[in-house]
Each structure stands twice: as structure tokens, then as C-alpha cells.
Amino acid sequence: MPSKASIVMTYALLVFIWATTPLAIVWSVSDLYPLWALLFRFFIALPIILILLLTFRAKLPFDRLSIHSYIAGACSFIVAQIFVYLATPYLSSGIIAxxxxxxxxxxxxxxxxxxxxxxxxxxxxxMLIAVSGLSIICLGGSNQNVHPTGIVLMLISVSIYCASIFWIKKVNAPLQPISQATGSILISCIFSLLxxxxxxxxxxxxLPHFKSLSGLLYSSIMASVFAMLCYFKLVKNVQATTMSLTTVLTPMIALFFGAFxxxxxxTVMIFMGALVLxxxxxxxxxxxxxxHDKFNKRISAKKQ
Structure with a gap:
């Protein structure tokens, strides 16, 4: 079992990657058409994830159930990400996060x-409070930072991402996490060709300029590969509630990364809306x- 320090470092790294990925996406499309940047992202990630698959000696089965699971996973990769990339002209990286x-x-x-x-x-x-916060952001954002079209595109993206998770669970294929990720990235590459x-x-x-290339490489390597490895390591070793807190931490950190x-x-309205959300x-x-707090107290009491 990993040490506590290892778990903490992995958790911090995951929050950092998820907080900076929207900025990397925005940078990657600064000198590339958004959907070309997305295509390059998956084709850069594929050989890296295949090398890791071989390193961990994991299998990549292609039976009917596994392929079904890969397709379900690809929805959260390629399909959901299409709408994220299309939203980049309308939203700042902080709002995307x-x-x-x-x-x-x-x-x-x-x-x-x-x-x-x-x-x-x-x-x-x-939910009502979060939607109120989103409304404040929409009212307080300028056309460069917040646009209704971008908000709609992101809502579609997040909905597809969430539906994909339910779909993967329903398929329930007996796959290792790295096999699931590799298969989903492979299907995403095939879809990209279409x-x-x-x-x-x-x-x-x-050749794209340095800013665009750095954003593309970061989103390909860190967001598509290493964030996935961190995520699945944490899923096995921490409570689900602890994992869910990344959702609270990431957006606020991303706002400041985008600003600096x-x-x-x-703006004050965007910041206030973010706090409400x-x-x-x-x-x-x-x-x-x-x-979760009560559970930890019971565990501590038993140890004493």
C-alpha cells in the first residue's frame, strides 16, 4: 500500500494538473484550429499510454464487452472534449474549469x-446555489471571458462526461484502469480520424509557436496520461468524498492560474459568482x- 506522503503528493499533483489543464487547452488552440489541437492531443497521448501499458504488463483485450467499455470511455475523452475545445473561443480557462x-x-x-x-x-x-453562482458569472462576465454559447457548449460537454461514467459502470467490463484508458484513447484516435x-x-x-506547442504537449502528456494514473491510484486508496473535494479545489485554483x-x-462579479458556485x-x-468526518472519528477511537 502506498505511504501517506505518496498519497498526499499524488492528490496535490492531480489537483494541480486538473487546475492547469484548461489553461493548457486554451494555449494549445492559440495557434491551432481547436479540433486539430484535440486530434494531435490524442495521437501524442496514444504512444505514451501504450508504452506504459507494456511497462506495467497489462493486457488490452478486444472482446465484445471490452470494446463496448472502450467506446463508453471514449465518450468522456473525445466526444466531451470536442465541446470543450469548441468552447475555448468563448470562455476563459478559469471559467472552463x-x-x-x-x-x-x-x-x-x-x-x-x-x-x-x-x-x-x-x-x-x-444545486440551486451553484446554478445561482453560474448565473452571477454569466451576468458579470464580458464577451471575452464569458459568452452564453461557451456556457452551453460546456454544459453539453460535462453532461456527456458524466453520462459516460454511468455508461462505463453499466458495462462493468473486468478491465484494469490503464487498459480502460488505453482502449478509450485508441477509440478516440479512430474517432478523430473520422x-x-x-x-x-x-x-x-x-509549425505552431512555442505557447501553442507547450499547451498541446502538456494536455497530451499530463492531462491525458499522468492525471489518469494519479486518479486511478487515488480511487483505490482514498475515500470517494476526499476525491470529490478536488471538484471544489480545482476551479478556484484554475481561475488564479488563468488570471496570472x-x-x-x-472581475468582482466573476469572482463572487465563482465563490457562490x-x-x-x-x-x-x-x-x-x-x-466521512464521523467515520474518521470512529476509526481514531478504535485505534486508541
Missing amino acids: LMFGLAPIIAGLIGHFAFSIHLHRLQWLG MLPFIWQHAPDH LNNEKL VFGLVVYFYRDLKA
Whole structure:
């Protein structure tokens, strides 16, 4: 079992990668057509993940159930990411991260209406507060930072991402995490090739500048490969509630990265809206956090 220090470092690294990935995406499209940047991202990530697959001596089965699971996973990779990349002209990197902070709430709604999962009153209140925060952001953002088109595209992206998670769980293929990720990236690459007839006219005719290349490499290597490895390591070793706190931490950190590294305007209204949205997430998770705290106290009492 990994040491506590190793777990803490992995958790911090995951939060850092997730907080900086939206900025890397925005940088990568600064000198590339968005969907070409997305295509390059997966084709750079594929050989790296294949090398890791061989290093860990993991299998990559191609039976019917496994392929079904890869396709389900690819929806959270390529399909959801298409809408993220299309949203980049309309939203700042901080707002993109903030929108992904809504993932647990959208997942809760999908679970409630599609799978009859019960939501507590406090969770509904948290959703209402988070949506209020998003409304404040929309009202307080300028056209360069917040645009309704970008908000809609991100809501579609996050909804597809959440639906993909439910789909993977329903398929329930007996796959190792790295096998699932490798297969999903492979399917994403195949899907990317199907986009070529529609984006060929936007093909790059020069080598992208350093900023765009660095964003592309970062999103390919750190976000598509290492963040996945950190995530699955933590899923096995920490409580689900602890994992969910990344949703609260990441958006606020991303806002500041965007402001300091990309000169993104952080108006008072946007900042206040972000605080309200994050507070809504805290309210949404409050019962889980309380239960987690009680569980830790019981464990401590038994050790004493």
C-alpha cells in the first residue's frame, strides 16, 4: 500500500494538473484550429499510454464487452472534449474549469432522473446555489471571458462526461484502469480520424509557436496520461468524498492560474459568482463530508 506522503503528493499533483489543464487547452488552440489541437492531443497521448501499458504488463483485450467499455470511455475523452475545445473561443480557462466543477451536480441529476437515485434536500439546495453562482458569472462576465454559447457548449460537454461514467459502470467490463484508458484513447484516435473530412480545410500550414506547442504537449502528456494514473491510484486508496473535494479545489485554483499566466480578466462579479458556485458544491457534498468526518472519528477511537 502506498505511504501517506505518496498519497498526499499524488492528490496535490492531480489537483494541480486538473487546475492547469484548461489553461493548457486554451494555449494549445492559440495557434491551432481547436479540433486539430484535440486530434494531435490524442495521437501524442496514444504512444505514451501504450508504452506504459507494456511497462506495467497489462493486457488490452478486444472482446465484445471490452470494446463496448472502450467506446463508453471514449465518450468522456473525445466526444466531451470536442465541446470543450469548441468552447475555448468563448470562455476563459478559469471559467472552463469552473464549469467542470459542476460535474458532480450534473451526475447527480442524471442519476436521479435516469436511475431513480435519491437526492437529499441539502443536495438540491447545493444545486440551486451553484446554478445561482453560474448565473452571477454569466451576468458579470464580458464577451471575452464569458459568452452564453461557451456556457452551453460546456454544459453539453460535462453532461456527456458524466453520462459516460454511468455508461462505463453499466458495462462493468473486468478491465484494469490503464487498459480502460488505453482502449478509450485508441477509440478516440479512430474517432478523430473520422473528423478529418470536416476539419481538413483548417489543417495547420506552419509549425505552431512555442505557447501553442507547450499547451498541446502538456494536455497530451499530463492531462491525458499522468492525471489518469494519479486518479486511478487515488480511487483505490482514498475515500470517494476526499476525491470529490478536488471538484471544489480545482476551479478556484484554475481561475488564479488563468488570471496570472494568461492575463484573463477576473472581475468582482466573476469572482463572487465563482465563490457562490463553489459554496454550492460544498453544500452539495456536506452530508458526505459529515459522514466521512464521523467515520474518521470512529476509526481514531478504535485505534486508541
